Amino acid sequence: MDATLATDVLKEALLKYPKTKIFNLDQGSQYTSYEHTQFLKQHDIQISMNGKGRSIDNIMIERFFRTLKHGNIYISDYQSIKELKEGVKAYMYKYNFKRFHSAIGYKKPMNMYLEYLKNVG
Numbered sequence: 001m002d003a004t005l006a007t008d009v010l011k012e013a014l015l016k017y018p019k020t021k022i023f024n025l026d027q028g029s030q031y032t033s034y035e036h037t038q039f040l041k042q043h044d045i046q047i048s049m050n051g052k053g054r055s056i057d058n059i060m061i062e063r064f065f066r067t068l069k070h071g072n073i074y075i076s077d078y079q080s081i082k083e084l085k086e087g088v089k090a091y092m093y094k095y096n097f098k099r100f101h102s103a104i105g106y107k108k109p110m111n112m113y114l115e116y117l118k119n120v121g
Contacts, residue, residue, distance in 0.1 A: 006036055
């Protein structure tokens with residue numbers, strides 16, 4: 001992954017969702033690049049960076065990636081990048097819109113998010 005991809009994904013997210021106050025990231029070169037950090041600064045988004053080699057600092061997203069890998073990627077026989085993208089997209093939809101999560105009182109994440117937006121807006 002390079003800085004352009006990471007920054008483009010961030011730009012796309014900001015077109016779809018409200019701006020976050022803090023953006024937590026690891027010390028990957030794509031995130032520490034001038035391009036990416038400048039974009040965050042230009043949009044007045046505070047940068048929160050994990051300590052070097054400390055994935056535990058970002059435990060929530062690390063746990064999600066584990067769930068994604070074990071619940072979808074490792075058990076699927078994707079034959080192309082296109083299949084992988086479609087499979088992950090379908091999994092993300094299920095994860096956010098259909099799956100009940102015990103950590104949030106057996107509610108669906110997207111319902112919780114939409115409720116949050118309604119209350120802050």
